[in-house]
Amino acid sequence: MNAADRERAVELVQQAYADGRLDPAELEQRLELALTAASSQELAPILADLPPESRDEVVEIGSTGGPVTRTGDWHVPRHLRVESEYGRVRLDLSEALIRHAEIDIELMLAYGGAKIILPAGASANADRVRIGWGRVICRTAGRPRPGGLHVRITGELAHGRLIVRNARQSR
Secondary structure, three states: OOHHHHHHHHHHHHHHHHOOOOOHHHHHHHHHHHHHOOOHHHHHHHHOOOOOOOOOOOEEEEEOOOOEEEOOOOEEOOEEEEEEEEOOEEEEOOOOEEOOOEEEEEEEEEEOOEEEEEOOOOEEEEEEEEEEEOOEEEOOEOOOOOOOOEEEEEEEEEEOOEEEEEOOOOO
């Protein structure tokens, strides 16, 4: 069994607790079993009655001629793909519902830039974004922090820049 299997099991158990399907005692028991499991077979009964998480499911947002904007109280999926031919993208995650410790955002933009605003303390890695004409400006921590949100940004911007920053703290 590899570490990714164990991490996936822990994430599923934590998600089930967050969704109200487990009480605190069940959470503690299942986490202990998941963290001490020596094989994938030992993980199976821990997850058997939980709905499978569709880690491969990708939520897609697209536009051919206008801006793509998500702000305020919106649900951020585990995997988000944004495609736009002409138009800017603004994803403000600072007030959004984010149920995952790590999320992936894929940008496929022909003409137009993108701005991604993360919650305070979140980190991001945008090293796998390819830029034609433009640049990537990432003003967040690049490595995941314990207990904090980490966003992996990938994709391609043919003409435009990507700005990634944390939300400004109110004074």
